[in-house]
Amino acid sequence: MTEFARLTLPEGCRDLAEPDPVKVIPPTAWLDSTRTLSELKTNLLSIWPERAYRGLTFAFQLLNQHYLVCNSPDTVKRVFLEEHDNYDRKSPQMRHALEPLLGDGLFVSDGALWKERRDYCAPAFEAERLPDFAGVMVESAQEMADRWARLPHDQPVDMLNEMARLTSLIIGRTIFGDDTSDAEAAQVVDGFSTYQKAIEQMNWADTFGLPYLRWLSNPLSRFRAQRSAARIHEVIDRIIERHKARKDSDRVTLLSMLLEGHPGSRGQKRCPLHALGARNEAIVMFMAGHETTANSLAWAWYLLDHSPRAADRLHEELDRVLGGRAPTLADVPKLPYTRAVFEETMRLYPPVPVLSRQARAGDEIRGKALRKNSIILVIPWLLHRHELFWEKPNQFIPERFLPGQPRPDKFVYLPFSVGHRVCLGMRFGLTEGILCLATLAQRFRARMAPEHSVDIECRLTLRPRGGLPMYLEPRSS
Numbered sequence: 001m002t003e004f005a006r007l008t009l010p011e012g013c014r015d016l017a018e019p020d021p022v023k024v025i026p027p028t029a030w031l032d033s034t035r036t037l038s039e040l041k042t043n044l045l046s047i048w049p050e051r052a053y054r055g056l057t058f059a060f061q062l063l064n065q066h067y068l069v070c071n072s073p074d075t076v077k078r079v080f081l082e083e084h085d086n087y088d089r090k091s092p093q094m095r096h097a098l099e100p101l102l103g104d105g106l107f108v109s110d111g112a113l114w115k116e117r118r119d120y121c122a123p124a125f126e127a128e129r130l131p132d133f134a135g136v137m138v139e140s141a142q143e144m145a146d147r148w149a150r151l152p153h154d155q156p157v158d159m160l161n162e163m164a165r166l167t168s169l170i171i172g173r174t175i176f177g178d179d180t181s182d183a184e185a186a187q188v189v190d191g192f193s194t195y196q197k198a199i200e201q202m203n204w205a206d207t208f209g210l211p212y213l214r215w216l217s218n219p220l221s222r223f224r225a226q227r228s229a230a231r232i233h234e235v236i237d238r239i240i241e242r243h244k245a246r247k248d249s250d251r252v253t254l255l256s257m258l259l260e261g262h263p264g265s266r267g268q269k270r271c272p273l274h275a276l277g278a279r280n281e282a283i284v285m286f287m288a289g290h291e292t293t294a295n296s297l298a299w300a301w302y303l304l305d306h307s308p309r310a311a312d313r314l315h316e317e318l319d320r321v322l323g324g325r326a327p328t329l330a331d332v333p334k335l336p337y338t339r340a341v342f343e344e345t346m347r348l349y350p351p352v353p354v355l356s357r358q359a360r361a362g363d364e365i366r367g368k369a370l371r372k373n374s375i376i377l378v379i380p381w382l383l384h385r386h387e388l389f390w391e392k393p394n395q396f397i398p399e400r401f402l403p404g405q406p407r408p409d410k411f412v413y414l415p416f417s418v419g420h421r422v423c424l425g426m427r428f429g430l431t432e433g434i435l436c437l438a439t440l441a442q443r444f445r446a447r448m449a450p451e452h453s454v455d456i457e458c459r460l461t462l463r464p465r466g467g468l469p470m471y472l473e474p475r476s477s
């Protein structure tokens with residue numbers, strides 16, 4: 001017996017005999033030397049041994065740097081909610097990996113600056129704006145489906161790239177109120193792919209707590225990262241220029257909040273943010289707002305191809321509820337299986353699979369001492385596949401998220417994080433995922449190219465390595 005309740009599967013799902021979708025094979029020993037440093041650079045999930053999928057907390061030391069992994073609901077709650085003031089700062093690895101792209105944007109800032117910026121951005125996500133946003137999400141997905149219908153179906157498309165272009169168009173058209181072009185969306189998507197490859201997320205100076213190792217960092221990688229960031233900044237600057245040139249200055253968008261101090265539907269007008277601050281927040285929102293949803297949607301296509309059973313059940317729901325028409329926001333509660341597919345996808349492949357913080361002061365968690373500057377890791381990848389919390393943790397079984405089933409503990413299932421720094425776009429991203437999947441899966445099935453072997457890449461986000469080449473098959477419902 002453990003102190004935690006394990007979520008059981010609904011009747012009828014216990015005996016499902018589907019093979020596990022792609023996972024990381026754990027090393028046999030802790031910090032296995034055969035897992036080379038270069039492997040770690042492209043997959044931060046490759047170091048966790050089997051017992052990490054069962055343990056509750058574990059601490060380790062890498063030369064000068066102390067780490068604690070919080071792998072149970074009580075410890076996650078303590079760090080993200082109860083003792084937030086001590087753990088609000090992101091780890092130096094995360095800050096240094098993202099600063100060239102996001103500057104002091106709220107994803108990487110902390111303390112008073114983070115709080116101020118969050119207050120500026122939050123009104124862009126008010127619930128009242130969701131019906132309009134949902135309309136744009138569906139229209140954009142329909143445009144994509146129409147384009148897919150014109151493509152030759154004997155050539156695969158890269159589903160990861162397709163989903164990233166779709167979600168970046170949506171973020172431009174909704175939160176920014178901008179008619180972002182497909183070419184601009186492609187420039188951002190491309191820029192972030194090369195940025196992730198160039199940036200030294202596994203930065204040895206921060207990893208080992210040895211600042212002088214910074215002198216050994218590769219100047220070519222730094223140059224490549226800066227060049228990729230500049231390509232992204234160019235698009236955001238163009239969006240800001242278009243906003244300034246627009247005549248309908250009454251329109252409420254994220255940019256009117258940042259640049260003109262618009263308070264949204266509640267509150268008082270306030271001082272605009274200075275130009276650099278506004279630009280940094282715009283970049284955060286564009287990047288955080290498209291990459292994560294795109295990755296989840298891409299993994300969902302992979303999983304639906306992997307499990308024809310789940311795909312059939314999804315199609316049955318879409319045909320029954322929508323009967324060939326486009327979905328609306330009002331349909332979302334009527335599509336529980338579509339939602340369950342998206343939620344189960346984020347369980348197996350959480351787009352942000354490692355969350356990290358740096359302690360401001362010493363503490364003790366589950367009997368483990370923490371020092372000032374210790375790094376705390378909360379790893380949705382481990383928590384979502386934890387043997388104590390889930391039955392058949394590695395299998396794709398959307399039914400576990402259907403209404404009527406017990407909901408998982410919010411400190412165990414946390415694709416959007418939890419507590420004070422929970423994802424600002426959580427409602428937006430979930431709605432977008434469901435509506436895009438409903439619109440596209442109603443019209444198409446996608447099959448993995450048989451010659452492609454799917455693998456996991458985990459740098460800043462969790463992606464299918466080398467994309468997802470898939471053949472599109474129109475459905476006749």
Ligand code: HEM
Pocket residue numbers: 106107108118171175284285288289290292293296346351352355356414415416417420421422423424425426428429430433
């Ligand atoms: C499936 C979709 C999404 C997932 C899984 C996701 C996940 C996350 C996670 C895990 C974090 C916390 C990171 C950390 O603590 O280190 C986060 C933060 C954030 N997300 Fe999302 N996100 C999604 C969609 C979006 C969208 C659509 C937007 C905006 C339009 C957005 C904006 C943000 C922002 C601004 C933050 C920083 C919040 C803060 O630090 O206060 N996200 N997201």
